[in-house]
Amino acid sequence: MxxxxxxxxxxxxxxxxxxxxxxxxxxxxxxxxxxxxxxxxxxxxxxxxxxxxxxxxxxxxxxxxxxxxxxxxxxxxxxxxxxxxxxGLNGSLSIGITSSDAFHPKIFTLIRHYQMQNPAVTVHQIEANMSSLMAMLGEGELDIAFVRLPCESSKAFDLKMLDREPMVVALHRKHPLAEQGSLAPEQLRDSPMILFPREVAPGLYERVYTYCERAGIDMQRTLQASQLSSSLSMVAAGGGFALVPQSMAAIAKPDVTYHPLSDPALYTDIALCWRRFERSRTVKRFLAMMD
Structure with a gap:
């Protein structure tokens, strides 16, 4: 009929x-x-x-x-x-983020603006470590992902830079250096470092590890946290010091103080990542907001 x-x-x-x-x-x-x-x-x-x-x-x-x-x-x-x-006005959009991305204001400002401009699009946010996000993006389980660079596996995708973020030092409030402002990495040689696992973000791990090693920090004394964010809980418990992205200083733990590095060479870039030759209109509308 x-x-x-x-x-x-x-x-x-x-x-x-x-x-x-x-x-x-x-x-x-x-x-x-x-x-x-x-x-x-x-x-x-x-x-x-x-x-x-x-x-x-x-x-x-x-x-x-x-x-x-x-x-x-x-x-x-x-x-x-x-x-x-x-x-690109209807449908769905799956966005991947890392646990440390969750504290960067630009990311959720972008997501919120997109939702306001495209109310008929269902937005799904999936939190995972960098390696998992890249695998999910490659397999089509994600449409886009916010990543922290350097990230070797991200080179298989298209990238758009969002921000360059310095790393800061997180110390327990009773640490001898907690009353100081900026710190040189050499001042941290006597404290054990709390570091996230390499598989969480291999590229960033290598950058942080090399930076500390060059500063003479004993990397054999390193303590391991499960994630960047959980390293702050270990600092609060008096475990040592951690190097975290500046936006994570928004986590106001009573026993944790944050200090910029006097040497600004340690940083991490935040980028939006998507598959090459992407044809989805929902993805293209999100990308257009970043122009």
Whole structure:
């Protein structure tokens, strides 16, 4: 059964008159009468009673009218949804973030602006470590991901820089250096370092490790945290010092103080990462916000 038959039927049912329905549809009355007749033959029963001045629905017509309206509404919604997805206005967007990304204000400002501008798009946020995010992006489980550079596996994707963020020193408030402002890495030689596992972010791990090693910090005394964020809990417990992105200083732990490095050479870049030759309109609309 063709949808146009249903549209013709609904128009006649609403107007209760063939001529008025034909005018509303923009066609002449004889072809409309023929289409309704074919529809009734296909259904196998009259849908209208022909009156002197118009028509009225039969009992079968009343039931058919309710279902026809639902079918047409569903058809229109399906068309609008497909067109919206094609324009990037509907659909879904899966965004990957690391635990340390969660404290950077620019990231969630972007996500919030996107949600406000695209209310019909369902946004999913997935938190994982860098290696997992890159694997998920490559397998199509994510549409985009915010990553911390350096990240070797990110080179397989397109990148757009968001921010360059310095690393800062996190100390227990009773640490001998806690009253100072900026610190040189050499001042930390007597304290054990708390470092996240290499598999969490291999590139950043190597950068931090090399930086500390060059400063003469004994890397054999390193304590391991499960994540960048959990290293702060270990600092609060008096475990040693940690180097964390500056935005993580937003975590206000009573026993933790934050200090900039006097040597600004240690930093991490935040970038948005997506698959090359991406065709999704929802992704392209997100990328357009960053121009």
């Amino acid at each position: 063709e949808l146009r038959y249903l549209r013709y039927f609904v128009a006649v049912a609403r107007e209760r008159h063939f001529t008025r329905a034909a005018h509303a549809l923009g066609i002449s009355q004889p072809p409309l009468s023929q289409q309704i007749k074919r529809l009734e033959e296909e259904v196998g029963t009259p849908l209208f009673r022909r009156l002197t001045r118009g028509v009225e629905l039969t009992e079968a017509g009343e039931a058919f009218y309710e279902d026809a309206c639902k079918i047409l509404a569903m058809s229109d919604a399906a068309l609008e949804k497909a067109r919206g997805i094609a324009r």
